[in-house]
Amino acid sequence: MKVGDWKKTYWQDEQGNRTTIEEVLTEIQNDPVVNIKLSDLSHIPSTYIEEHRRLTADLSFPIIVQEKNGEYKSILDGHHRRQKAIDKKRTYILGKVYRGEVISEKRN
8 A cells, every 4th residue: 555545445345335444534533532452452463564654653643443342343544553552562552443334354
């Protein structure tokens, strides 16, 4: 993914139904930024993280996590920020919680 292409991120199911990152951002725009324990995200696999993106990641910008039934299910945006926080031995990261449904297969 090229820098700036994150606005094209969407999730799509086999029937072609999509949830876009812009829809997610609109849904959570007025929600508070919260502290999320990194240990509460440890069960979520990381995606490939380019070294330069991890090093330049801005930890003052919240990640976006999906929550369902009281458990974090996925990181919708911010894998590189999570890795940087882990590298810096932090125990918390700033985040916003999306409680809506997203299609399980991520696309760009």
